[in-house]
Amino acid sequence: xxxxxxxxxxxxxxxxxxxxxxxxxxxxxxxxxxxxxxxxxxxxxxxxxxxxxxxxxxxxxxxxxxxxxxxxxxxxxxxxxxxxxxxxxxxxxxxxxxxxxxxxxxxxxxxxxxxxxxxxxxxxxxxxxxxxxxxx
Numbered sequence: 001x002x003x004x005x006x007x008x009x010x011x012x013x014x015x016x017x018x019x020x021x022x023x024x025x026x027x028x029x030x031x032x033x034x035x036x037x038x039x040x041x042x043x044x045x046x047x048x049x050x051x052x053x054x055x056x057x058x059x060x061x062x063x064x065x066x067x068x069x070x071x072x073x074x075x076x077x078x079x080x081x082x083x084x085x086x087x088x089x090x091x092x093x094x095x096x097x098x099x100x101x102x103x104x105x106x107x108x109x110x111x112x113x114x115x116x117x118x119x120x121x122x123x124x125x126x127x128x129x130x131x132x133x134x135x136x
Contacts, residue, residue, distance in 0.1 A: 001030065001031065001032040001033070001034055001072075002026060002027060002030035002032070002033055002034070003034050003035065003036065003074065003099070003102055004027070004033065004034070004035050004039075004071075005035075005039070005096065005099050006035070006038075006039040006042040006043060006046075006095060006099070008023065009035045009039055009043075009065065009071070010043060010046075010052060012027065013064075013065050013069065014052070014054060014055065032072060033070065033071050033072070034071060034072040034073065034074050034102075035066075035071055035072075035073060035074065036073075036074050036076065036095075036098055036099045036102035037073050037074065037075050037076050037102075038076060038095045038098040038099060038102070039095070039099065040062055040066075040073065041095070042095040043058070043061075043062070043065075044058055074102045076098060076102070080098070080101035080102060081098060081101070083101045084097040084098050084100060084101045085097070087100065
């Protein structure tokens with residue numbers, strides 16, 4: 001499983017700027033692709049603040065961007081949310097903080113993010129591999 005952050009999830013489906021070939025390849029090679037439930041909220045906020053334009057109304061886009069494209073939604077759980085609160089303060093975006101620990105306890109997951117930097121201590125509770133990329 002690979003977990004995409006909100007930015008890459010949207011860019012993958014509404015390409016304004018091409019993703020790096022390595023990122024595209026990693027996503028294509030993944031047996032499963034997922035996003036955190038917080039990404040659905042974050043897309044809604046981006047639309048509400050007119051930071052992004054979607055080709056469909058938000059509810060339809062979310063349906064197409066998940067079920068329609070084979071992307072799983074990882075629910076927000078209590079323990080990962082608690083761990084996200086303890087991240088160093090250089091992770092200021094609340095959605096990114098949740099995304100970092102969305103797959104806590106999932107054995108085989110790479111987290112594909114736009115610009116998150118995880119310290120070894122930050123991901124120590126998770127037995128997952130971590131993939132960090134800039135997406136471009």
